[in-house]
Amino acid sequence: MDTPAKTSSAVPPRAGVGLKAAHYTPILEQHPDIGWFEIHAENYMGAGGPPHRYLEAIRRDYPLSLHGVGLSIGADKPLDQDHLIRLKRLNERYQPGLFSEHLAWSTHDEFFFNDLLPVPYTQEALARCADHIDQVQETLGRQMLLENPSTYVTFEDSSMSEIEFLRSLSERTGCGLLLDVNNVFVSATNHGYSPEDYLDAFPIERVGEIHLGGHARDQDDAGAPLLIDAHDRAVADPVWMLYARVIGRSGNLPTLIEWDNELPSWQELFAEAQAADAILLQDPPEQQHVAR
């Protein structure tokens, strides 16, 4: 079989955006200078049709990152083997440079609750998540990245911090981490801790990708601010500041702009990616003041 010429699989340490059907045409027509695209795996699990045709065309020109939203790694019950096989096939077909999933659960009994539900940070949950990550990495034959969640509640039973939990999982399974800086800001605000302290303590050497997205504002039961991980608007200023702090510590990393709801035009989304690139690609510190 002919294999169409493909761009290298490796996702570069630049900005990318989440690929949306509404943007297929402008991307193929304008061929924008952007590092890579991320796809939600579940949107490409149909047998055929336009989603695959467009994705094939885009993959010829850009590296991809495969991001699952439905595997339910934090569920007590076993992973859905059919779903795991579908992921394996997508991984083989599109050869993404990165594969990631969430520290969350979304299935229970036979039902799927289309959201990322919170995991208690207990030894039992740690063991279960580690088993599931082992299975995923074995089936796909590659390393996965695990993403830190946005949370609105915490559990009585939690016996370790989120960072301890993520670090232990990464050490036990060899998985990398996906650091969602907006999720850090959302969770830190919601639970009243310092996002800077969290980021400074994060095992940065294990991070393979960064997410940036927009959040909405609400209030909790006591009238305190409650931020919602809505992915429906531009990245907020404090999140950009935290991002620059992370990059200062980690060096350049592949960085995704996540915008899933209330979709912007392609131009607006591309501008967000360029804003991230401006932070990533800026001159080394000693030359900075000279140039501007």
Added chain:
Amino acid sequence: MSLAELQSGFIASLRTPSAAAPESLAAPAGMRPNRRFNVYRNNVVVSLIEALRSSFPVVERLVGEEFFKATARAYIDHEPPRSPLMFQYGETFGSFLDAFPPAASVPYLGDVARLEFARLTAYHAQDRAAIALTHLSTLPPEQLGGAEFQLHPSLTLLTSRWPVFSLWAASSEQQSAQDVNLDTGEDVIVIRPEYDVDVRCLPSGGYGFLRALQGGASLGEAAEQATQTTENFNLAHHLEGLFGLGAVCAVELRNSKQ
């Protein structure tokens, strides 16, 4: 509390709108985090309503946004998704609407939902190349009667006692469905031979003919049945339409099937 108990309790509260936040949650400042927990409840319902809205835009247009939301909420409660593939969610939405008392005054809604779901299914179906009508002339004429057709994997046939095609077409073109005469039923074929999903109203006799072919009847058997049930059934005319839509992917002659 075990992880299993914690997750069962979490889901039980999630699925009961009037329930308080689960016991397993920490209570910041001594306050039961009901509003906080509600974010999850809300995320689940709102995201599923959005999924149904994007899959059933014509149903929504026919009943209006508010009614659609209330209906979607009832459906989600009755039949939550069983798969993380959102484009497969809503397969039973049509039959739910058939039996949903508040929608009784819009009796064709279920059929419109089935048509919209067939479009979605066609969009994601397996790709396969179609063959042209001229292919038939390359086959030995005496064997054509025994030929079996392999139809396109994206194809769905629908029959309705309502003018489901006209209702769908009027609403999807932003016209009003109110001018559609509700007296006659319509049969519909949904197919995606290339990029675009095609929805067509079938001529008289077409539905039975295609159903027979789909069920494995030979061309001769299907045509024979159609001739008996449909006055002036014109086989050539139906074949032209069928091949013209890109609906036939292969023709197998029975005696060469071993």
